[in-house]
Amino acid sequence: MYDVDKLREYFPSTTVYKDPSVMSMFKAAKIESFLRDWILKRKTGVDGVIEDKDALSEYVASIIPQRSEKERLQDEARTEGETRFFLAKINISFNSNANYYSFEIPSLGFSHSQTIIEDYVWNRIKSELIGEAGGWGLVKLGYMPPEGNKKNGRFTLLDFKNFCPYKVSLDDFREARSHFETEEWMNILLGAIDYNPDGFMRKGWIDRDVWRAKHTMLTRLLPFIQPRVNLIELAPQQTGKSYMFGKISKYGWLLTGGQVSRTMLFLDRRSGARAKGLVTCNDFIAVDEIKSISFSNDQEMAGILKGYMEDGYATVGGTRVDGEAGIIFLGNIAYENMDSDKDMIGEINPIFRDSALLQRIHGFIPGHYVPSLSPNMYINDWALNSEYFTEIMHLLRSTSETMKYRGMVEELVDVSSATGNTSGREKEAVFRLCTAYLKLFFPHANSDLIHTLKFKQEFDRYCLTPAKTMQETVLKQMRFVNPGMFPDGNLGFSTYTVRWDA
Incomplete structure (x- = not known):
């Protein structure tokens, strides 16, 4: 496990208490982790505890409508002019022939043919939606009656609010990560995706087996x-x-x-x-x-x-x-x-x-x-908010971030041409996986850190060796499909090594 007090010190606003009994309630309702943690952030006290589970159930029922409630929402929009805010994922599309944006809410059965986003609304909320082709958030619907004798009444999007309740800063995330050892950080990542790092041990396993199970999950x-x-x-x-x-x-x-x-x-x-x-x-x-x-x-x-x-x-x-x-x-x-x-x-x-x-x-x-998952594999303590963590991972996918981390991988990994067997496609696979691992385990990496011996040893263990093994397995399976591809049996993966002397 990790030091909970230390976690909350460096992530003061982005942790949540994950109680298995409460999490089971959300799971039974088929509510995703990122929605669950958004709700918990609003309904728990400073100690992270849910005092009234019945009240929580009522709130969830009010904020996340089921498909069977579509008719009630339609009537509310038509007769009262607007619905209450509710949580949903909307997808947007621009109809170039008719010159307007429309939206759909698949979970409730609203389709593009039934909807429109008026320009005055679009101009106000587009920064929340554009670039994602839609997204999860708090939605309010209205209704536009048919014009004249036409049968073209449509439901309108009156408001949309992204539900992210905190500042998401990559620089703050990187700085916080720098205070944890890599093994401790791996356990924190497991907690962020709802797993108890102490629950991976099995009878007869040694430390290497537990580490491998955790690393594979991540x-x-x-x-x-x-x-x-x-x-x-x-x-x-x-x-x-x-x-x-x-x-x-x-x-x-x-x-x-x-x-x-x-x-x-x-x-x-x-x-x-x-x-x-x-x-x-x-x-x-x-x-x-x-x-x-x-x-x-x-x-x-x-x-x-x-x-x-x-x-x-x-x-x-x-x-x-x-x-x-x-x-x-x-x-x-x-x-x-x-x-x-x-x-x-x-x-x-x-x-x-x-x-x-x-x-x-x-x-x-x-x-x-x-x-195989067992009850003791689920977290029962303070952990990183899943919704916050997935926002961080999404931001790390940007072109500038990817170029930066890929540049570090290029500095760290040496590809020997001694065997002559490695191809550009295989190298790209290994380097792309290494870049992803580097972002995950070492988001705080920089040009100074990557040249230290300790970092190179950990990069080899957490990033390069697993990446080579994963791509090597692909090539072995290709050989079963096409036995003539690697007749000499040498896949060339000894050619990828850390530049220890750089």
């Missing part, structure tokens, strides 16, 4: 903090994959079951507004249950995915669609087959029996190192 955060990181994780059930990618951050999207189409991910050409897909307005797209999920057209999707995962854009019907979202594939396979020296791809979707597609994946998350 590896799932790499797409949260680094643009266009493509990963795959094949792991046992009940290890928290879906929770991590579906509940922690408002900036990601989890696809579970059903069919995945070009329209959904990239561009709906049938829409009058030519609505862009999920990759354009999310930090990552996680495709869950890839053994059972289907693609509308396997060959088409494989081609589009290969282009997007390589270059960050896809061309659909002559329209270029750019995105910064990483693509993550999640699935369950038998534990005995979770071995990089075995064919793990054979059990999952046939679309992955394509070495060119596998080449676009930067790393395999070794999910079999994470133990």
Whole structure:
């Protein structure tokens, strides 16, 4: 565990008490962690305790309406002129033919065809919405009746307030991080995503096993903090994959079951507004249950995915669609087959029996190192606010931040040409993963710190060695798909080393 008093000293306004019984209430209501922590910040006392759980339940019911309440909200907007504020995620779109913005609230069933944002409102709130194609916040709706005899009544967006209740400063975050040892920081990160760092121990495990389990759990955060990181994780059930990618951050999207189409991910050409897909307005797209999920057209999707995962854009019907979202594939396979020296791809979707597609994946998350979740793995103490932490990770994805940390990785890592086996694509994968790890574990890194011996030793352990292993597993799986790719068996990963003498 970490020193709670020290955590609260350096993060005085961005910690929250995570009580398992209270957290279970939110989980039962299917409320994401970032919404939960926003509510807890307002409803707990200075000791972090919820005194009246019934009152909390009533507040949650009032602030987060269910889909069944759509008709009540519609009537409220129409008869009273406006609704109360409520929490929701809205997506915006500009209709160039009609020259207005519209919005949708998928959780409540409001679609673009039913809505409009009037210019006087848009000019007031656009700074909260633009750049994200929408977002989570406090929403107030109104109603615009039909004009004349036309049947064009629409629901209007009267107000939108981002619910971030504190200042999010990367400089403050970096300064606070500098006061913690790396092992302690790893435990703080686990608390930020609701896990108890003391709950990872299992019978017969040694310190190395516990460290590896914790590190692997946090590896799932790499797409949260680094643009266009493509990963795959094949792991046992009940290890928290879906929770991590579906509940922690408002900036990601989890696809579970059903069919995945070009329209959904990239561009709906049938829409009058030519609505862009999920990759354009999310930090990552996680495709869950890839053994059972289907693609509308396997060959088409494989081609589009290969282009997007390589270059960050896809061309659909002559329209270029750019995105910064990483693509993550999640699935369950038998534990005995979770071995990089075995064919793990054979059990999952046939679309992955394509070495060119596998080449676009930067790393395999070794999910079999994470133990099955048990009650003692959930935090029961003060921890970083999940919503605050995901805001920090989102800010660290910016171009300027990415360039800065990538520059440090370029200084730290030496790529020997002795074997001649490493390719530009493999190097990019290792360096991109290292950059993400550097942001996660060492956000306070600078040109002075990275040249110290202690830092280089920790960078090797926390960043470079795991990155090499993750990409090496991808190449081993490619060899099962295409045995002729590496006939000599040498994948060349001894060529990536820390520059100890620099």
